[in-house]
Amino acid sequence: MIKTLTAALALLCSSALFGASGNLEIYWIDAEGGAATLIVSPTGESLLVDTANRRPDNRDANRIMAAAKMAGLEKIDYLLTTHYHGDHIGAMPALAEMIPIEHYLDHGVSIEIDRPRVATAYAEYEALSQGKRTILAPGHKIPLAGVDITVVQSAARSITTPLPGAGQPNPTCASFVRQPDDHDPDNDHSVGFVLRFGEFDFLDLGDLTQNYEQNLVCPNNLIGKIDLYQTTHHGLDRSNSPQILAAIQPAVIVMNNGARKGGPAAVFETFRATSGLEDIWQGHLATRTPKEINTDEKMIANLGETEGCEGHLLKVEVTAAGKYTVTNLRNNFSKSYQAD
Numbered sequence: 001m002i003k004t005l006t007a008a009l010a011l012l013c014s015s016a017l018f019g020a021s022g023n024l025e026i027y028w029i030d031a032e033g034g035a036a037t038l039i040v041s042p043t044g045e046s047l048l049v050d051t052a053n054r055r056p057d058n059r060d061a062n063r064i065m066a067a068a069k070m071a072g073l074e075k076i077d078y079l080l081t082t083h084y085h086g087d088h089i090g091a092m093p094a095l096a097e098m099i100p101i102e103h104y105l106d107h108g109v110s111i112e113i114d115r116p117r118v119a120t121a122y123a124e125y126e127a128l129s130q131g132k133r134t135i136l137a138p139g140h141k142i143p144l145a146g147v148d149i150t151v152v153q154s155a156a157r158s159i160t161t162p163l164p165g166a167g168q169p170n171p172t173c174a175s176f177v178r179q180p181d182d183h184d185p186d187n188d189h190s191v192g193f194v195l196r197f198g199e200f201d202f203l204d205l206g207d208l209t210q211n212y213e214q215n216l217v218c219p220n221n222l223i224g225k226i227d228l229y230q231t232t233h234h235g236l237d238r239s240n241s242p243q244i245l246a247a248i249q250p251a252v253i254v255m256n257n258g259a260r261k262g263g264p265a266a267v268f269e270t271f272r273a274t275s276g277l278e279d280i281w282q283g284h285l286a287t288r289t290p291k292e293i294n295t296d297e298k299m300i301a302n303l304g305e306t307e308g309c310e311g312h313l314l315k316v317e318v319t320a321a322g323k324y325t326v327t328n329l330r331n332n333f334s335k336s337y338q339a340d
């Protein structure tokens with residue numbers, strides 16, 4: 001009898017019921033320039049995209065756990081690792097000891113496997129994900145309940161047919177200058193996806209660099225317009241080309257930068273030249289970029305340098321009617337937008 005009751009209670013408290021708000025929630029966990037984005041679907045299922053850095057004090061694993069608790073989660077349904085760099089996979093072993101992870105999603109074997117640090121991280125990943133792993137290809141769906149997620153990029157390959165409503169020519173492609181090959185090729189193997197919830201769409205392309213962004217938006221825009229764009233590659237200028245911004249025309253941009261990583265003046269210039277842009281929100285003040293070029297301080301989650309930083313979050317909550325509200329959890333400043 002006690003056993004049956006416990007089982008019933010466990011079922012009642014499972015994340016699918018406990019966390020369900022009817023709204024979509026996205027949390028950008030501050031990892032000082034690492035990546036960890038937690039998505040909680042309207043039915044309470046969770047998708048964590050990347051696990052930031054490995055640290056002796058488990059700083060990033062603890063911050064991800066704090067966000068999971070804030071979201072009322074008792075497990076991570078899907079963990080998507082965009083690629084195997086230390087700022088995207090580092091805290092995974094520590095996190096896996098803190099909370100159950102049900103499914104692991106990735107782009108396949110690392111292209112940098114001959115680098116000893118990558119080989120170690122990849123071997124750990126293989127062990128953790130054994131029997132629970134899915135390798136994603138362009139066009140695949142991530143089955144997070146209550147939303148529609150299409151993989152648009154994986155292992156250096158892109159979708160070849162446009163998403164519904166997309167496919168228009170991109171007139172800015174003629175001015176694209178091809179960049180030298182990236183010295184960290186796993187960036188270009190990143191998994192990228194578009195999440196749709198009603199009228200709202202969100203784009204996350206991991207650390208894809210400019211040459212590979214072009215495959216998604218040139219000569220035709222295969223993605224279409226996006227409401228909310230997580231800056232690719234922490235807001236670095238090796239990514240975030242004028243061509244992709246002209247194609248996706250985000251209304252809101254969230255930069256998951258660090259104090260000294262991402263957010264050079266040239267990237268802000270590209271963003272602000274984008275038609276329809278309403279606001280840029282930042283995880284950090286970009287301290288090597290003049291203050292007046294950064295966004296308004298009230299829309300920046302963390303103002304200090306890396307050490308001693310308190311790790312404040314940015315959060316967005318999206319209703320089924322397409323109203324989305326971004327909140328800076330440092331000062332509770334928030335602003336609402338309407339998806340179109």
Ligand SMILES: [Zn+2]
Nearest residue numbers: 085087207233
């Ligand atoms: Zn990165």
